[in-house]
Every structure is written in structure tokens, then in C-alpha cells.
Amino acid sequence: MDSSPLVLLHAFPFDSRMWDGVRDLLKPITIDQRGGDRSPDLVAIADDVVELLDRRGIERAVLGGCSMGGYVAMAVLRRAPDRVAGLVLADTRAGADTEEARANRLAMAARVEAEGVGWVPDAVAAGLLGPSPDAAVLGRVRELILAQDPAEVAWAQRAMAARPDSTDVLAAAGVPALVLVGEHDALTPPALARELAGVLRRGEYVEVAGAGHLTPLEAPDAFTSAVLGWRRRVGV
Template identity: 75%
Template sequence: METLPLVLLHAFPLDGRMWDGVRAVLDPITPDLRGRGREPDLGTFADDVLRDLDRRGLERVVVGGCSMGGYVAMALLRRAPDRVAGLVLADTRCTADDDAARAGRLAMADRVLAQGVGWLPDGLAPGLVGPSPAAGVVERVAELVLAQPAAEVAWAQRAMAARPDSRDVLAAVDVPALVLVGSEDALTPPAVARDLADVLRAEYVELPGVGHLTPVEAPEAFAAAVLDWRTRVGR
């Protein structure tokens, strides 16, 4: 059986290059998500993804996302659930931010606009990777973070702060789903991922020894888990 195209949506504050380590195995479509001055709303990213699928002539795809990319996948489900034939959600959650998390995002957005992105790698790296990352992982994450425009980083934070709870949307999904998480993910820990898998009635995979950016920190294990799942579910 020929598998459907796979769209992978990147985490914050990175871009589509975060998926470079899984390209050879998964051959994904990896758009760069950009607000471009529009009203901060993750639905805007979802609309952009749908327009890209239309340009490519793709009616149904498997949609995956890591962290913020997972939120965008959920926004896409709100827009066009019929376009989604399967879900791969990594290191993400289905709940909205609480007041403290929302305030933290808005404060970061303001600081980035005032000071630029130079401080972000040191501020974010401890939460993005596990305690013992492989050689080069921290440097690669920093390289990707520093390449992001400050206005886009602020836009994404404001859009994530405004996102709704998606539990009801995911509970209504009736397609094969896979939830992955790093065992050392401090931002969306395994307990959060297991709850997400329960809501989706999804398969659950925990990748040992890695943190929040599983496709960057453990690309071989991530790609193998996704490929195995796709083979078994025929997507």
C-alpha cells in the first residue's frame, strides 16, 4: 500500500530545518510557519498549511507536529479534519495555557522585540534538550533559534498564548494517531503525553534519555518509531 504524504510542523522557536535528521527516512513536507505581521492566531498557520496542500494537489495527508507544531496540527483539525488521515504528535499538549504560562509567553514576546533573539539560546536550551544531549545538539538548536526573526518569535508566543483547549477536538478524531515524547522532556513530560494519547486513543512511544525536541535530539529513534507506526497502520 502506498503511504500518504507526511507533513511535519516545527517547534518554537525553530523552523522546518529541525526535521533534517529524519528526512532520509520519512521524506516529510516541512513548511516554515510564519506570521508575517498578521493577527497572532495559530489558525493562521493552519490556513497556510492548507493552502500549501492545495498548491501541491494533496487532498489528505498524515499531519505531525512537535511542540508548537502539535498545536498547529490541532488548529488544522479545527479547520479541516477531513484533510487529516493520521496524526503524529510529539512533545506537545492539548490543553490551553494557564494564566502563569500565558503571562510568561507574553513577557518573552515583549523582551524579544526589545532585545532581539540573542539571549534566547541560553534562556531556552535547558528546557528544550535533555540533561545529556549528544554532541552538537545544543549548538544546532542555538543555530536554529538565532536564525529566527524577532518579530516571528514574538508573534508565535502571542499566538500560542491565545490558543484554546483542544481536548474536545482531539476526542472527536477518528484516525490512527501516534504520540511520542522524550523521557526527559521537562516542558511536556511523559505524564502529559500519556494524557494526550488517552484523549486520542493513540499509540504511545517514550524515547529514553532525550528532552523536548525529540526529532532533533534523537532523529534516528524518532524516525524509526514513526516509520514503524505508519507501516503497521497503513498510513
């Protein structure tokens, strides 16, 4: 059986270049998740993903997402479940934000609009990466964040703040799913990732040693190996 195409959806606050380290072997389709002038709702990005599949004549794809990208994958699953052949959910969660988390997102959105993104790397990098990040990885994280449009960073924060709980959607999905998480992920820790894998009817769990919240950037070889091995086992 031929494998389904793999669509990878990036984390916040990055763009599709975060997948550069896994492109050679995974051969993914990637997009830059952009809100533009639309209302801040991840359904808008989900619609973009479905439109991309339509343009390419793809009936069903394996959707992979890291952090915010995972939320987008869940939005696609809610919107068009028949287009999803499998899921790769990395460093993400099923639940909606708490009131505190939502308030923090909205505060960051307002500050980015007022001040730009220059302050963002120093504010978020330590929380995104493992305890001893490689200098090249840290530099790449800073570079990608500083390249983002402040309006899009603000849009993404507001869209994530508004997202619903996806637990029921994931529990109803019959497709194979791989849940990956960094050993040192402080934002969506391994215990939460194990719960996510347990929600999924056909979920597998992989913990990536040494990594934090950005497993594809921090440990691209381990991420690639896990995804390829899982795809071979489940046949998607």
C-alpha cells in the same frame, strides 16, 4: 494501499531545518511557520498548511508536529478535519496555557521585540533538551534559534498564548495517532503525553529514551523508527 504524504510542523523557536535529521527516511513536506503581519493566531498557520495541501493536490495528509507544531496540527484538525489522515504529536499537549504560562509567553514576546533573540538560547536550551545533551545538538539548537526573526518569535509566542484547548477536537478524531515524548521532557512530560494518547480514540504512545522536549533533533533515528513503524502498522 499507498501511504499519505507526511507534513511535519516544527517546534518553537525554530524553523523547518529542525527536521533535517529525519528527512532521508521520512521524506516529509515541511514549511516555515510564519505569521507575518497577520493577527497572532495559529489558525493563520493552519490555513497555510491547508493551502500547501491544495497547491500540491493533496487530499489528505498525515500531520506531524513537535511542540508548537503539534498545536498547529491540532488547529488544522479543528479547521479542516477531512484533510487529516493521521497525526504524529511529539512533545506537545492538548490543553490551553495556564494564566502563568500565558503571561510568560507574552513577557518573552515583549523582551524579544525589545532586545532581539541573542539571549534566547541561554534562557531556553536547558529546558528544551535532555539532561546530558550532545554538544552538536546543543550547537544546532543555538544556531537555529539565533537565526530566527525576532518579530516571528514574538508572533509565535502570542499565537500560542491565545490557542484554545484542543482536547475535544482530538477526542472526536477517528484517525490513527502517534504520541511521542522524550523520557526527560520537562515541558510536556511523559505523564502528560500518556494522557494525550488516552484522549485519542486510536492513539499510540512511544517514549524516546534519553531525549528531552525536542525528540526529532535529539534522537532523530529513534523518532524516524517510531514513525515508520507506526505508519506500517496503521496503514497511513
